[in-house]
Amino acid sequence: MCARVYIYRCTGCTYNSTILTEKRMEPLMITLSFLSLLFFLCILYEIASQTRDRCCYLLHYECHKPSNDRKISTKFCGEIIMRNKNLGLQEHQFLLRAIVNSGIGEDTYGPRNIIEGRENSSILRDGILEMDEFFIQTLDQLFQKTSVSPQDIDVLVVNVALLAPIPSLTSRIINRYKMRHDIKTFNLTGMGCSASLISINLVENFFKSKKNAFAVVVTSESIAPNWYSGKDKSMILTNCLFRSGGCSILLTNNRAFKDRAKMRLNCLVRTHLGASDEAHTCCMQKEDDQGTLGFFLGKNLPKVATRAFAKNIAKLAPKVMPLTELIRYAALKFLKRAAILNLKAGIDHFCLHPGGTAVIEEIRKGLGLTENDVEPSRMTLHRFGNTSASSLWYVLGYMEAKKRLRKRDKVWMISFGSGFKCNSCVWEVVRDLADGNVWEETIAGYPLKTTANPYMQQYGWIYQEKSESYTGEEPKNRSV
């Protein structure tokens, strides 16, 4: 019995100690799991707080509408072309054809020196004046309409490809608006028509490392000092297509402004084909054979643009297309059947760079879009011409003035630029938008039923001219 008691006691002890150990294990396991859960929750919180407040919201944008005395009608364009004595009959015919087919209307704007007839003898002040008029109008309006003070701005990015004075345009703006001394400024030049999205990319990156910041992006192109006075056909085209314009955009990552914001940046993809020599040289600023500086546009430009575009879509589509569409496309590709990605499954509005009628038509056909989809770009081209980097914002303005932008719609902006680059981004509309902006007075007249150019009628006589007898002047006895 003692042995039994002993054994019992021992086993009891072991049992007790087992119970005790088990009893100790339970709270231990509970504590362990509780602590692990807490740990992971805190890691998640840390990650969440790092990614929160990093969204890029577009608060407001102001497009530039120059004064009416800067309007350039096609008749006026014709006069400028005809007075260039460097050009002969062939060049005139080529230019007239280009202007007629460009899709540009009668109300586009040019810089003052060209209107005053000084296109070949521009001075530095002309370029700066063109920029000043743009800054004063758009930035004043921007700060007034959003009630954000210039002293609140943390980042200022200016992109104007063809003008880089000293001090830079960013300094000019800081001087005028007396901005803070610790503001971060970036002056981008030479980056072509796609520079506007590069500036947005810069701001987007900045917002990821600094909370509650405001950024202003000022995008434009300098037309005044860049008139080409030579006769190389591939360089005169830019004289006819580019017009004055610009846009100032206010962005923030402050969540308190979420409700006042217009759009939120979803994603941005940049594609650079500079590695290919053909792509790099297809649009370039250089001297012609006579030594005159101009902007060369190569014949292979459309091909290069298509390649860049395809590469860009390949990167962007997986980020914005719904999964069902991606699976459908992948399945068809796998079965080696013809497949076109239905972009409308993920995108509601298409903001195409209005580079010219041909460009818009090519993209429309390539992507399978309807006339309604490309209407904003076509109408912008007609009303404001090709304003280079800022043209996307005029297209966006059209969509807003037409009340097309509804909450949760997705807007896709695409632009091309020298280098050769194709940049695109997708915005998500935060609330229903209906601001008339720069289109307010004219939107009622759009869309136009036809963008045919009346110029052809007026200058049609040129096609009957023979080069031997061509004097560069309209014959007095022509029949209309």
Next chain:
Amino acid sequence: MPQVLPSFSSSVKLKYVKLGYQYLVNHILTFLLIPIMLGISIEILRSGPRETLTILNSLQFDFIQVLCSCFLIIFVATVYFMSKPRSIYLVDYTCYKPPVNCRVPFSTFMEHSRLILKENPKSVDFQMRILERSGLGEETCLPPAIHHIPPTPTMEAARGEAEMVIFSAIDDLMRNTCIKPKDIDILIVNCSLFSPTPSLSAMVVNKYKLRSNIKSFNLSGMGCSAGLISIDLAKDLLQVHPNSYALVISTEIITPNYYKGSEKAMLLPNCLFRMGSAAILLSNKRRDSRRAKYKLVHVVRTHKGSDDKAYKCVFEQEDLQGKVGINLSKDLMVIAGEALKSNITTIGPLVLPASEQLLFLFTLIGRKIFNPKWKPYIPDFKQAFEHFCIHAGGRAVIDELQKNLQLSAEHVEASRMTLHRFGNTSSSSLWYEISYIEAKGRMKKGDRVWQIAFGSGFKCNSAVWKCNRTIKTPAEGPWNDCMDRYPVHIPEIVKM
């Protein structure tokens, strides 16, 4: 001729009062902990070793409590490391060494000057006087197009110069760091006076066949401080993109900017600006922490553009004959001093040791409360930095900064010698200066370097680097063939 600079600390800022208060409050725990620890150690020493041992033995380590404490430590450490900003390392950098046939000794420069500016003999005299007092040497270089009589500043020639300076620097950099072009994720090029389309960054992408998803930026018009602006941009981008390399190219293309007029203030850049470039590789990869030369500590940017005088002091404009040039105003030194003061107000609290800051604070309080006639205390930056790289903008700039920051001749030697050997190479001069210090074998691990640059606008930017490993005198570099001749004594006036 040099203007009297405003008294350095005459504008007193409440920032320093706030700083002192914050410092005391932030470190209050340290201030309290030290007496507590002292008390405990005295107690332990008093009670003797045996009593201490019995106390230790009687401690009961409850497993759960131990587990909780361990978790707390791990968890706080993880949160701390996750929220810390990424370290940015400067893996390596190279400076362009121009070929001998681009050299412009004084005699060549004056001869060309007489032929090109023959309608303006006064301009020729003026240029000679500037050159005599400039602090430049006989080995500075100008691009081939400027050697022509008259200069041929075509876009093609400017592109040629850009290709020559930029590609050589990048080739050397890639060879030294053994990286492939496909590894580069971010590319930033800054060149103030030349901005072709497609940009210089596109030119680099084309030559080296960089990836199509590269993030490239081309900064222009931002003056001699643009190099530090590019570093700041690279730093912001590297915080967002993990495991990346950023290639920063700082250069100035002289070809399009030879001024042929007669306006004196606009002739100065002809005499001072010379060709040069630097290519810098930055990384945020942890494995580069071993081989990197420097670690970026701070970048502080100050923009005085809101003041009209500051904005106009370096201004590109047309003279009365319509010739374009850069006008340097007579107030340049004063404005530079103001901008520097502003920059130092921000950077001082970040880098000065507590002792300097407290001294400044006490003199400030003293001046406010007791006696306004007390002399203001100028913080001693020599305690915060071992090496100073002042942008070699011109002799006057280096002189003034030496006086203001109370630096010795050795501290500004790198700047003076760079000005002598390479001239004012604008944004890349800071890198030639650091290269001088390395070539002299003075760069040791842990040394802190302060780079200061001024630029049009008016901007003052500074960057603080910490040396990551002791750097042996490099075998190759822009200084390797002339280092034994330096430092040279630069006379006040070089008689020609």
